[in-house]
Amino acid sequence: MADIVLDKVSKKYPDGTVAVRDVDLEIADGEFVILVGPSGCGKSTTLNMIAGLEDISSGELRIGGERVNDRAPRDRDIAMVFQSYALYPNMTVRENMGFPLKLAKLSRSEIDRKVEEAAKVLELTQLLDRRPANLSGGQRQRVAMGRAIVRNPKAFLMDEPLSNLDAKLRVQMRTVVSRLQKKLGTTTVYVTHDQTEAMTLGDRVVIMRGGAVQQVGAPQELYDHPKNLFVAGFIGSPSMNFLHAAVDGGRLRTALGDLPLGDRLRRTLEGADAPRELILGIRPEHFEDAELIDDAAREHGGEFEAPVDLVESMGSDKYVYFSLEGERASAAELDELAADAGAGDLPSSGSNLITRLSAESIVREGEPQRVWFNLDKIQLFDPSNGRNLTLEQPAAASVG
Amino acid sequence: MASLDTGAAAKWRWGLLDLVVVVFALVPVLWIASLSFKTTATLTDGNFIPREWTLDNYRTIFSTDQFVRALINSIGIALIATAIAVVLGTMAAYAIARLDFPGKKLLVGVSLLIAMFPQVSLVSPLFEIERKLGLFDTWPGLILPYITFALPLAIYTLSAFFKQIPWDLEKAAKMDGATQAEAFRKVIAPLAAPGVFTTAILVFIFCWNDFLFAISLTSTERSRTVPVALSFFTGASQFEDPTGAIAAAAVVITIPIILFVLFFQRRIVSGLTSGAVKG
Ligand SMILES: Nc1ncnc2c1ncn2[C@@H]1O[C@H](COP(=O)(O)OP(=O)(O)OP(=O)(O)O)[C@@H](O)[C@H]1O
Ligand SMILES: [Mg+2]
Numbered sequence: 001m002a003d004i005v006l007d008k009v010s011k012k013y014p015d016g017t018v019a020v021r022d023v024d025l026e027i028a029d030g031e032f033v034i035l036v037g038p039s040g041c042g043k044s045t046t047l048n049m050i051a052g053l054e055d056i057s058s059g060e061l062r063i064g065g066e067r068v069n070d071r072a073p074r075d076r077d078i079a080m081v082f083q084s085y086a087l088y089p090n091m092t093v094r095e096n097m098g099f100p101l102k103l104a105k106l107s108r109s110e111i112d113r114k115v116e117e118a119a120k121v122l123e124l125t126q127l128l129d130r131r132p133a134n135l136s137g138g139q140r141q142r143v144a145m146g147r148a149i150v151r152n153p154k155a156f157l158m159d160e161p162l163s164n165l166d167a168k169l170r171v172q173m174r175t176v177v178s179r180l181q182k183k184l185g186t187t188t189v190y191v192t193h194d195q196t197e198a199m200t201l202g203d204r205v206v207i208m209r210g211g212a213v214q215q216v217g218a219p220q221e222l223y224d225h226p227k228n229l230f231v232a233g234f235i236g237s238p239s240m241n242f243l244h245a246a247v248d249g250g251r252l253r254t255a256l257g258d259l260p261l262g263d264r265l266r267r268t269l270e271g272a273d274a275p276r277e278l279i280l281g282i283r284p285e286h287f288e289d290a291e292l293i294d295d296a297a298r299e300h301g302g303e304f305e306a307p308v309d310l311v312e313s314m315g316s317d318k319y320v321y322f323s324l325e326g327e328r329a330s331a332a333e334l335d336e337l338a339a340d341a342g343a344g345d346l347p348s349s350g351s352n353l354i355t356r357l358s359a360e361s362i363v364r365e366g367e368p369q370r371v372w373f374n375l376d377k378i379q380l381f382d383p384s385n386g387r388n389l390t391l392e393q394p395a396a397a398s399v400g
Numbered sequence: 401m402a403s404l405d406t407g408a409a410a411k412w413r414w415g416l417l418d419l420v421v422v423v424f425a426l427v428p429v430l431w432i433a434s435l436s437f438k439t440t441a442t443l444t445d446g447n448f449i450p451r452e453w454t455l456d457n458y459r460t461i462f463s464t465d466q467f468v469r470a471l472i473n474s475i476g477i478a479l480i481a482t483a484i485a486v487v488l489g490t491m492a493a494y495a496i497a498r499l500d501f502p503g504k505k506l507l508v509g510v511s512l513l514i515a516m517f518p519q520v521s522l523v524s525p526l527f528e529i530e531r532k533l534g535l536f537d538t539w540p541g542l543i544l545p546y547i548t549f550a551l552p553l554a555i556y557t558l559s560a561f562f563k564q565i566p567w568d569l570e571k572a573a574k575m576d577g578a579t580q581a582e583a584f585r586k587v588i589a590p591l592a593a594p595g596v597f598t599t600a601i602l603v604f605i606f607c608w609n610d611f612l613f614a615i616s617l618t619s620t621e622r623s624r625t626v627p628v629a630l631s632f633f634t635g636a637s638q639f640e641d642p643t644g645a646i647a648a649a650a651v652v653i654t655i656p657i658i659l660f661v662l663f664f665q666r667r668i669v670s671g672l673t674s675g676a677v678k679g
Contacts, residue, residue: 080575090591099576103578
């Protein structure tokens with residue numbers, strides 16, 4: 001058990017690629033931290049540096065208070081679960097799980113005892129004498145976890161451990177991982193691509209982009225108070241809607257209509273030397289069918305009407321898609337997010353809007369629909385650097 | 401031929417086809433074997449099954465020093481050349497599969513070039529060089545060219561094998577507390593073994609069967625190998641037809657190869673790496 005501290009850690013590969021840039025991160029003893037970000041942002045590199053599989057180019061890594069930059073992986077006492085499982089195919093499950101113990105020169109009886117103990121926790125007892133080739137994906141995954149937990153390491157590192165499983169098994173294994181970590185209380189760093197894993201598993205989430213940390217915080221905090229456009233767009237599914245907005249006197253000109261600047265927004269825009277052109281962000285759940293809104297709510301909201309593009313009924317709610325006329329929001333961060341989502345070149349002139357309306361709402365594709373949205377939940381971003389301009393007040397309030 | 405054949409009829413058809421292929425390949429071998437058991441008088445009678453069985457031919461070849469000596473030369477030279485070529489090839493292939501170093505493509509290209517070079521054209525220069533260096537008609541005089549020409553083959557097959565090994569396994573072993581050497585010995589080596597054995601078989605067969613270098617770079621029994629010794633066979637007396645003896649010798653020299661293959665084949669367990677990683 002130990003804490004892990006990354007102090008301005010960077011990684012430059014021999015070919016000149018800077019994969020990780022000045023990462024500062026303090027992971028407390030027993031904490032479950034998730035590294036998340038688009039492909040190629042340096043998550044695996046960061047994890048491999050903690051593991052000792054990659055050299056640290058600059059900065060310092062401390063585990064349990066000791067500098068470990070120059071220690072070999074085996075001297076760091078950390079276990080790792082690989083995306084590919086990396087089970088030894090020539091060994092049985094028992095031998096696979098016992099391998100770290102054998103290398104640590106434990107006695108046979110002790111190895112057997114520990115392996116059987118771990119096998120029981122992971123429900124692998126029946127499979128101990130099989131070889132990896134004869135196991136299902138989920139079972140292989142559990143063996144890989146078993147190999148990590150048998151020797152009681154100071155920390156677990158997991159690099160997308162569930163991404164090779166099918167969707168249903170992934171959900172199941174997610175709870176296994178979560179329960180196991182709670183039970184053992186071992187410091188864990190978990191890399192994932194998957195937002196649901198990021199939101200549900202960890203105590204804290206680290207969002208990375210292009211080798212740099214964008215924001216670190218509890219999942220809810222990142223969701224409610226993203227520091228910048230990238231975090232706002234990355235967290236949440238379906239993701240936040242972004243629209244072009246222009247300040248015009250006391251009003252905000254957007255594809256949703258001209259919106260009054262409330263006290264909150266006005267203060268924001270006065271404070272900093274805010275630009276005239278902004279990006280407005282609003283999450284799908286902050287919309288509602290205008291028919292279903294009571295007067296009190298109507299007070300602090302706006303409304304727009306547009307033809308419905310598409311309706312997806314989820315049972316509990318409805319996702320309703322609109323395409324709005326007007327200028328599109330554009331920023332480097334948004335392009336990157338779109339590329340990561342695989343929707344880089346949507347052939348659309350206007351902006352797409354996703355709203356989540358309650359199940360009772362009656363919407364039909366192709367017909368105009370009146371929709372209410374909550375003005376209090378609007379966030380404004382600076383398109384030039386992606387900074388969240390609306391962050392200051394609510395963040396100060398919640399932190400202070 | 402609408403779909404893939406299954407069922408009993410198809411089984412028969414495939415079985416028949418296999419039989420034809422096997423017979424086609426084995427008839428010459430069996431013919432030689434049959435000749436080796438015939439007496440001199442019945443050698444040319446054209447019978448597949450000898451009318452009179454005899455072991456005389458075998459007695460003849462083992463009674464001459466010539467053949468036994470050549471057999472020892474062959475075994476020694478082929479084993480040493482195989483061992484060295486496989487060790488060097490393993491190291492080179494490991495580097496090619498694992499590391500990115502400048503000139504990697506060039507190295508692979510050049511080694512393939514060596515394999516493509518017509519060996520006949522190298523015989524006379526090698527002859528001159530070896531005579532100058534005093535390597536002519538010695539074991540090293542054959543071992544060195546064998547290694548040279550076996551290495552490209554070894555490197556090529558081995559690097560193909562190494563590329564299939566999931567290297568995450570090495571990382572996993574290191575995380576589990578292994579040193580670099582332990583990771584190689586306990587995890588990578590067992591997985592690489594089938595590739596190494598396959599290569600060893602191929603290289604051994606290449607060295608064992610070589611005639612060209614063996615006849616040009618040797619002159620006495622000191623280092624003459626069996627394929628060459630065969631061509632010098634004269635039979636028990638100068639006036640006897642050596643066909644029976646040659647046939648017997650030919651049968652004898654296929655035995656080490658069969659043993660070698662059988663010995664290593666058990667180690668070539670295919671699909672050893674399956675189950676290591678998803679896929
Ligand atoms: N050995 C290497 N040499 C040079 N560049 C590398 C090397 N390994 C990774 N990179 C680069 O470093 C960056 C970060 O890679 P990394 O594997 O850490 O990404 P990742 O966040 O784990 O991505 P993914 O989600 O796809 O696994 C990428 O741009 C990648 O191309
Ligand atoms: Mg990765």
